[in-house]
Amino acid sequence: MKGITAFSAGVALWLMSATAGTAAASLTVLCGVDEAWCAAMKTAYEAKTGLDISMTRKSTGDILNQIRAEKAAPTVDVWWGGTGDTHLQGGSEDLLEPYQPAHERDMLPWAQNFFAMSGGRSAGIYAGALGFAYNADLLRELKLPAPTCWKDLTDIAYRGRIRSGNPNSSGTAFTTLATLVQLFGEEEAFRYLAALNRNIDQYTTAGSAPVKAAARGETLIGISFMHDAVTQKQAGSPLIIVAPCEGTGYEIGAVSIVKGAQHIEEAKRFVDFALSPEGQGTGAASGQNQVPSNAKSALPLAAPDISLIKMVDYDFATFGSPEERSRLLERFDAVISATN
Structure with a gap:
């Protein structure tokens, strides 16, 4: 399989500073959104509560693997961000704690549907195509077309x-894999x-690394969520963003409390903040362009209008199941190994 890139030195330095003093932290959060949003959320929550929290950025699949590995003795309280089908998988494996958040009634219909689908274990915080x-x-x-x-x-x-x-670690890439299966059928998708x-x-x-590389001119085309490309375009890069003509999938980013969390009451407080207009506003403030789930939250001006994009009827229940995810990842690895 082709090489897997590492985080840049700058991100590594940010992570070291973000996790400094973890032993004294009153809440431990694994973050599945962009590094800039992780940092902004940490700063905003600490300013609001006066608490010191540990916030570490990881890819969605890596977060699920860590929570699985620590099931008997969790070190994480909250999983914030990352694709919802992966959160659903964690819930189906009994790794997440049900919670009725304070702002659940303010959620848009797609977020309310997702919350019900999760059995109250995960709440949608944003959507993106x-x-x-x-x-x-x-x-x-x-001189290419x-x-x-x-x-x-x-x-x-x-x-x-x-x-x-890589869909083994990236929630974005797993959404791509699941989208192609739903668009074309499994056999054609793997061809x-x-x-x-x-x-x-x-x-x-x-998952955001491909469009960041395209923005820098390191590669021509990056496959990613459109809002990540919008963020790069806003920063001045010459990106042209494409909603594929055949149609496409979408994500619902989610927040969940880890079952057995050491700081359960503070974890609930964090979830309430993440679903509030104030908490969701940290996304736009850090240059992110996802569509927030709270109907009272302001929509980022540059957020893609997902109502105008041809979408598949994304089957979160099927592709959020452990069996289907594992099966598709095994087949993906086999196909990629065979064609390298």
Whole structure:
């Protein structure tokens, strides 16, 4: 399998500072959103409560693996952010604690449906559509056609010029895998993935890394959630963001309390803050563009209008089940190994 990238030195330094003093922390949170939002949420919650919390950023699949490994003696109180189907999997494995949050009645219908689906173990905090983005300057320099569909990405013209996450660690990439299965059917989806693999230059650990690399010109095309690409475009990068012509999937990012949490009351307080307009506003304040789940929260001005994007009827229950996730990941690994 192609190499998995590591976090940049800057992120590593941030993580060291964010986790300093963990022993004295009154709450331990694993964060599955962008590093900038993790930092903003930590700062806002500490300012509101006067508490010192430990906030560590990890990819969604890695968070689930850690919570599994620590089931007998959890060191984590809250899992905040990351794709909802992975939270559903954690709930189905009895790793998460049911909780009725204070702002549940203010949630938009898709978030209320997700909460019910989770059995009250996970609450939706944001939504975002999947897509890809290409570097317009690099495309022009290489004199290549602009891709508009998923199937365009298998063109030999893009050989070694596409970057994607690894679904074993990245919730974004697992959403991509599940989306393709739902769009094309499983057999055609895996034929597509085998063809796409010939054009992939690298599989990354973090789901936002591909569009960040495209923004820097390190690769031509990055597959990721569209809001992550919007954030890079706002920062001045020459990205063109694409909602694939065949349709696409979406995520519901979630927050959950870990079963056996050492600081259960503070964990509940954090969940309430994460679902409040104030807590959700930390996303836009840190340059993020997801659609917040609280109807009273302000929508980021640059957030993609998901009502205008052709969406699959994403089956969170099926693709959030441990058996289906494990089966698809095993098949993905086999296909990628066979075509490398």
